[in-house]
Amino acid sequence: MPEARPDTVRFAAVGDIHCTKDSAGTLRGFFAQASEAADALLLCGDLTDYGTSAEAKVLADELSVVSVPMVAVLGNHDFESGTPDEVRRILNGVGVQVLDGEAVEVLGVGIAGAKGFCGGFGRGSLGPWGEQAIKLFVQEAINEALKLESALAKLRTPRRIALLHYSPIAATVEGEPMEIFPFLGSSRLEDPLVRYPVDWVVHGHAHRGTPEGRTVGGVPVYNVARPLLTRTGDGKGFRVLEVAWQEAAPEPVAVAAAG
Template sequence: MNESTDTIILAAIGDLHVTEESEHRYRDMFAEISEQADVLALCGDLTNFGKTREAEILAEDLRACEIPIVAVLGNHDYECGQPDEVAHILQDAGVTMLGEQAVVIEGVGFAGTKGFIGGFGRGELGAFGEAAIKAFVDEAINEARTLENALRSLRTDRAVAVLHYAPVADTVAGEPLEIFPFLGSSRLADAVDRFDNVKAVVHGHAHRGAYTGRTPRNVPVYNCAQFVVETALGRPYALLEI
């Protein structure tokens, strides 16, 4: 664990996809992370189908983690229609679920939300036409607004945004171009770039994406899907100095 009061070491990982057959799969990793980092961020798709037992298995393994944990859910965690139950189980294991509320740990603010799809830059879907399209775009806007409001509540010199969906196209590079609009939304980057204190963004979801990118205002973005980090760093979690 980092002893400096000037920086913290953040471990970040996404896309654990815990199944009912995954008992104790991550216990040793969480214990290892406790020795390497000051805070752990979980970047969504923590379960494979959002089942109660999957969340319970993950919660059991997370008890091996002795450092503060912040998390957001991913799309897989919604599959069974009980994301609140998944979040409740993880909260009972000591996880701080980000969303409407931000949190400050060791002088660093953490704000987050799942995010949503919609595309990037000039390819971003606009709210025009059918009601279904407008509802779709409203969801993306609401997720970005949740992130923006949480970041606004922080008064720290340093903040980290924790997401599941990507805020920039940089970190989905490597995925098929046809599915880029389904991997994230520039609206999330717009929210991040309104605040000078955001030092990093971590996300998951794009299993075949790139590890690093930047928002338009040059905030570093890290794709922490475990499959991407394993390829880039030789271990399934990122370690970032904040």
């Protein structure tokens, strides 16, 4: 007999926790509330403030109250001290699945995760031209987009979501100063979402951005940065999103190569 599946799966999504050593004892209530509100917890990067093992250990302890599956990606702050693998190891130790170009299945829903990177949107995207430093910067954005595409391509579940730190579209960073738009995300992250459709995308990073937008293909994108949700949401600081079950998966979209 096939395993029974719920009609909907609820995900509590939040990014930009920015846990510090002084956060001990301050986040358990928040995580407990998120755990009670959903069937799984999605963490969209900047989980620590400086990416230290001490901060990661505090966060791991605060997450001990969560009783549902946890899936995360790291953010730029989690790389600040140069030890993202240690942050990942500590969080793995308390049951957090930290994705970096991988895919997992949670309660019948496929999740593709990558940190992403910056570089700008649309015509404002930085191109790989000129100095070697510029080319390396752009290559990092391309590499992160390829990680996302690889993860999406692995999913075979009928329902799928994408988990990022940086935004794939400009709409959800609107509200931030225009001068920093290029550092908040990259349109290169949107391309895999056109080829491999998902139900929705969540990201963080843009604390003063906009809660919702859509890709060029109409896929909903949600900015779940905790500072934004605390200011504009219902005060909980996380967002609950649902995936309704269906038997047929959306088909990958054929995209003509640019000439």
